[in-house]
Amino acid sequence: MRNKPAVFACLQCLVNNNLTLKHPEQRLFVSDIRECTIGNVLDQWSRRFESEGVPEPVESIEHIVAHVIGIKKIIDVCNVRNDTLNASQIEKLELLCECRLSRMPVQYIIGEWDFRDITVKLVPPIFIPRPETEILVDFVLKRLNSLQADSCEILEIGCGSGAISLALAHACKKIKCIAIDENLHACNLTMINRSKLDLMEQITVIHATLKSDASIEALSNLNGAGDSRDLNSKLFDYVISNPPYVPTKKIPELQPEIRIYEDLRALDGGDDGLKVIKPLLKYAAKALKPGGRLFVEVDPTHPEYIQFFTNKYPDLNLHYVHTYKDFCNNDRFVEVLKVV
Amino acid sequence: MLIKSVLTCLKVPNSIFSLVSHNEFLLSIVINSKSIQVCNKSFKRYLDYSNVPKLDEADLEEQFIRGSGPGGQATNKTNNAVLLKHKPTGLVVKCHETRSQWDNKKRAREILVTKLDNLLNKECSIEAQIHALEKKQQARNEYKKKKLNEMKKAFREREGLT
Numbered sequence: 382m383r384n385k386p387a388v389f390a391c392l393q394c395l396v397n398n399n400l401t402l403k404h405p406e407q408r409l410f411v412s413d414i415r416e417c418t419i420g421n422v423l424d425q426w427s428r429r430f431e432s433e434g435v436p437e438p439v440e441s442i443e444h445i446v447a448h449v450i451g452i453k454k455i456i457d458v459c460n461v462r463n464d465t466l467n468a469s470q471i472e473k474l475e476l477l478c479e480c481r482l483s484r485m486p487v488q489y490i491i492g493e494w495d496f497r498d499i500t501v502k503l504v505p506p507i508f509i510p511r512p513e514t515e516i517l518v519d520f521v522l523k524r525l526n527s528l529q530a531d532s533c534e535i536l537e538i539g540c541g542s543g544a545i546s547l548a549l550a551h552a553c554k555k556i557k558c559i560a561i562d563e564n565l566h567a568c569n570l571t572m573i574n575r576s577k578l579d580l581m582e583q584i585t586v587i588h589a590t591l592k593s594d595a596s597i598e599a600l601s602n603l604n605g606a607g608d609s610r611d612l613n614s615k616l617f618d619y620v621i622s623n624p625p626y627v628p629t630k631k632i633p634e635l636q637p638e639i640r641i642y643e644d645l646r647a648l649d650g651g652d653d654g655l656k657v658i659k660p661l662l663k664y665a666a667k668a669l670k671p672g673g674r675l676f677v678e679v680d681p682t683h684p685e686y687i688q689f690f691t692n693k694y695p696d697l698n699l700h701y702v703h704t705y706k707d708f709c710n711n712d713r714f715v716e717v718l719k720v721v
Numbered sequence: 722m723l724i725k726s727v728l729t730c731l732k733v734p735n736s737i738f739s740l741v742s743h744n745e746f747l748l749s750i751v752i753n754s755k756s757i758q759v760c761n762k763s764f765k766r767y768l769d770y771s772n773v774p775k776l777d778e779a780d781l782e783e784q785f786i787r788g789s790g791p792g793g794q795a796t797n798k799t800n801n802a803v804l805l806k807h808k809p810t811g812l813v814v815k816c817h818e819t820r821s822q823w824d825n826k827k828r829a830r831e832i833l834v835t836k837l838d839n840l841l842n843k844e845c846s847i848e849a850q851i852h853a854l855e856k857k858q859q860a861r862n863e864y865k866k867k868k869l870n871e872m873k874k875a876f877r878e879r880e881g882l883t
Contacts, residue, residue, distance in 0.1 A: 440799050444820075456817055487799045495821035512801055513793050515823035627795050638797045648794045678793065708785055708822070709792045 417471055419446055420462030426478055433482055436636065441481050448491040449474045484637040496544040499551050501574045503542055507567050508647035510544035513707040514623055514678060517714050518548045520705055521621060521676050525553065530618065532557065536668065538591050538622040538661060541647060543571030545621060550583040557583055561597070561612070563590035564644065568603060587612070595663035616670045623678040624657035626650040654680045662690055662717070666697035669719035674702070681712040691717065764854045772845055774837045776830055782806040785822065805829040812836050
């Protein structure tokens with residue numbers, strides 16, 4: 382993978398707090414210039430970020446300062462502008478700001494982000510959950526409540542940090558989730574987030590991949606027995622996925638934050654962006670109980686294809702139900718029903 | 722929730738409805754009480770929620786700061802602030818409290834309900850009711866304290882301790 386070295390460099394700098402990135406000669410010890418109040422830090426670093434073309438300069442430094450002083454809300458940062466930072470806080474702040482100058486996403490720098498009402502730990506290069514996806518959880522929960530089942534078995538394909546599964550399980554105790562990812566690091570991150578949220582009972586994490594022939598292959602055994610169940614014969618009430626769907630030709634146009642730091646395997650959906658969506662539809666046809674539903678996040682060009690696909694293969698007994706829009710009014714989520 | 726039963730269904734002009742017993746409304750109450758958490762716990766059962774307005778989604782205009790761009794996986798921004806406008810009254814609420822847009826949306830609605838409640842119900846709004854109850858409680862406490870001090874003083878005088 383092209384972006385691997387950069388990712389590892391930054392991983393290392395986060396882990397060791399020891400920066401190896403090349404910025405030393407430009408390094409501006411803003412905090413030494415004057416007495417180091419939070420107000421000064423905010424003003425000077427936001428100017429510096431802006432002059433170096435870092436997107437969201439003000440928000441970036443606010444989040445970093447909030448992280449360094451140990452608070453979550455960035456509005457609170459503005460209320461403590463007159464407070465000063467101590468030497469170790471300044472040191473930490475400057476390391477993190479250098480990461481931002483190298484365009485590392487803020488979410489990786491502070492190591493966590495909010496998704497709905499939960500906070501998930503984030504580690505590069507595992508995909509950062511996007512705010513669009515928060516609404517996907519709403520659609521699933523809404524459907525689930527309207528059907529009023531006593532229990533609900535869900536499979537999430539490509540869980541990444543685990544945000545979707547964890548948010549679902551957190552919102553509804555009836556839900557039992559199996560979350561799979563082909564990246565072992567993603568599985569481990571999901572498990573860390575699972576124990577932080579105390580959702581061990583509701584979520585099973587399996588290191589497995591959805592292959593192009595629409596079968597699921599277990600890649601390694603994470604925690605002994607129980608994992609070995611055969612995902613190719615088990616049936617689910619819902620299959621949910623935020624699969625890679627960005628067409629390959631659009632990858633070079635992405636922001637450096639995404640291109641350099643995020644695992645592109647979580648985004649790159651092949652030439653038409655449908656590389657994973659096609660096997661996903663075929664797998665869902667096998668793995669859903671009659672009346673079960675597939676919810677999938679897609680590129681706005683995909684809903685039309687999915688409709689075409691369900692019509693083209695009537696044997697799969699899949700029925701296209703609806704396309705939902707995201708908050709920017711783009712077609713973003715597709716619901717497909719498995720009919721009897 | 723106990724409030725549920727008390728709710729009456731009034732229709733107020735400019736399309737603000739007082740509520741029937743929708744979850745959404747209950748939600749807003751929960752949040753209202755959250756913003757005044759400390760004092761509210763003991764007052765909750767004395768509050769009259771029947772006039773608290775209910776938001777009609779059709780009256781709301783929502784703006785997201787992140788706005789344009791391809792969106793979804795192809796965008797990574799941190800600004801998840803939500804700007805919510807109540808068209809009939811022109812009230813505007815900006816919520817940037819959390820790093821989750823979903824959460825900000827939810828909280829913006831709660832804040833808007835409180836603002837609307839204050840605007841429409843004035844001294845009968847939940848915040849005003851709580852304020853009044855707090856004042857009453859404070860007066861009572863002061864009275865008790867005064868009484869106690871007087872008794873102590875009288876005792877000392879009686880016993881010749883002064």
